[in-house]
Amino acid sequence: MGRIKKKGTSGATKNYITRSQAVRKLQISLPDFRRLCIFKGIYPREPRSKKRVSTSSTPSTTFYYTKDIQYLLHEPLLNKFRDQKALAKKISKALGRNEVSDAARFEKNLTPKLRLDHIIKERYPTFVDALRDLDDALSMLFLFANLPSTENVPPKIIAKCQRLTMEFEHYLIRTNSLRKSFLSIKGIYYQATIQGQDILWLVPYRFVQRTGGDVDFRIMATFVEFYTTLLSFVNFRLYTSIGLVYPPRFDAKSEEQGAELAAIQLEVQSGNADADMQDVTATQTNEKAQTEADRLLSLPDAEPSEEPQTNGDAAAEPVDGETETQDTSTTLDQFASLDPKADTLLQPSLTADASTASKLFESFTIFLSRETPRHPLEFILKAFGCKRVGWDTSLGEPGAYCSEDDKRITHQIVDRPDIPLPSPPLTDGEADMEDGEGGAVVRKSNERVPGRTYIQPQWVWDSINAGQLQRADLYAPGATLPPHLSPWVKAKRGEYDPTVPLAEQETAAEVEAAEAEEDEVDEEDADDALAEASEGEEIDGVRGDEEARALEDELEDEDGGMDVELAGSEDEEEDKPTDAAAGAADDDGDFGGFSDNEADADVDAATRAARDHQAELEAEATGKGVAAGKAGDKKKAAREVSQAKRTRAEREELEDVERRKMMMPRRKRKMYEKMVYSNARKDEEAEVLRAKKRKIEKGGGKKSKA
Structure with a gap:
């Protein structure tokens, strides 16, 4: 007769462990267990059959892998948690003896500091892995950067989130890595491409936030603590890759006056002083490639040659009188479907996204009216090549390029009803009465400036999503705006497509x-x-x-x-x-x-x-x-x-x-x-x-x- 096996020593029961068993095994409290699981990326698991896995009469609700809990036994943070527990006992005893000074001294000098550097290196062995997991981190940090300071959200955490997010935005502006954006009811969605990885995050609108009592800020604060460490590592790697000093210089006084992005000043590393020259060279190379691609597309269709084409590795023989040069342009293949009833194949794009983004608003001088959202517009415009952005003094004085009366302004973004045209020129007597000391006529408020294009904010978002400037007359003040569609939703065959005429998609x-x-x-x-x-x-x-x-x-x-x-x-x-x-x-x-x-x-x-x-x-x-x-x-x-x-x-x-x-x-x-x-x-x-x-x-x- 075979030996009888003890229950819970083999099979599915051995692979899972309940949360109470895991807490007893690690000898820590339940809040510390939750923090540790968040830091290490360990989540509850759902077995196929809870009755087979559970060792008690009532099936438990939360299970973890036994190997994950066994992995946590060697975590250095366990000692920090135990030190915190011992310190809490000392402080409680001092307060019980009415030794307030000793309790304050214990809290100031003996509080252990948690470092999550080793956890970042364990969870993300390569930099690409960190970029792939950056979506949730950016959404959480941008959320806390816009929250008001309360008992659950201290001002230090808000200031740290604001600084890290603005550093990340400066990198996107410097490298023109922003690709798309969308205005939704939840907030503003952004998508950037960094080292071939698409990163999508959500930024809430800057309204007065009212935090409810049903939100567990302890869990969210744990995620914020981990994400701030992650974004610090990512920002350091991104800044050093383009030859900038990290952390950049931060002017707190300018930030108090409303400078925001202008409060951070970038500096080039002394050892990599030619970093800007490398960026300029790379940009010029992309421009040449784009120009050559446009030239090839504009040429008429040539007849197929009878001679076989040479491979990219084999160099063609130069013609007499010409020097041998290397062709840096890349001609992408075009795929045609043999079946006319089949779905249309997606063709590769020949446009250089970085060069297109760096030139979209490059030639414009844009002024932001006081009713427009300044920070998202400033960020998007600068990320797509605009170097001259001004705004009203009520939005913040430092960092503005020009005032509203500046003659260099080409576009003004407004979000108000139709602005009237300027009044007709005055007669000689009226002009003498209206002229000031300098001889200039004082312009009335809420009146258009001749030679300036007035547009609504949606024009900026639709232009960057389309990759080209949209018609300004469709976005004039007071005009009914075109539908603002998501750039990530592509209509499939047979589905409704609002961008296609109705006659082309009706059955x-x-x-x-x-x-x-x-x-x-x-x-x-x-x-x-x-x-x-x-x-x-x-x-x-x-x-x-x-x-x-x-x-x-x-x-x-x-x-x-x-x-x-x-x-x-x-x-x-x-x-x-x-x-x-x-x-x-x-x-x-x-x-x-x-x-x-x-x-x-x-x-x-x-x-x-x-x-x-x-x-x-x-x-x-x-x-x-x-x-x-x-x-x-x-x-x-x-x-x-x-x-x-x-x-x-x-x-x-x-x-x-x-x-x-x-x-x-x-x-x-x-x-x-x-x-x-x-x-x-x-x-x-x-x-x-x-x-x-x-x-x-x-x-x-x-x-x-x-």
């Missing part, structure tokens, strides 16, 4: 549905117009009858209620016809009053004209309706034919797919159905977004026509 079914909807709307509009026309004609007819009756009443009132014979007698008295004529008229009996015949004729003519006008309107409306109905029937018939053809093709394709699915194994068939379902959900979402854009465009078109 055939969506186009037909939109046309059918437009035809229905047109028919409804035509019916409404016809109903309104008929109602108007009825109203006109009623009005015509009422006018006729009113005319009759007026004629009766003018007659004063007298008979027709009286009117005839008056006419007879005036005209005095002969007896023969009068007798003939009486014998015939046709003459019954001339005024009544005239009124009846006028009434009959008005009624007849109204009826004729109504008949013409009805005929015209009926004719148009018939024509529109015939055209609509033709469109419907053509649409039904195309829809039938498409439905037949779709039905055949579905049948083909079903036959193929029947030949698949069950596991692959389920996977394919899930994929089809997820793609259908994405297509529905894209269709909804395209429908919204279609309505917006139609609404804008109607407004513009109106």
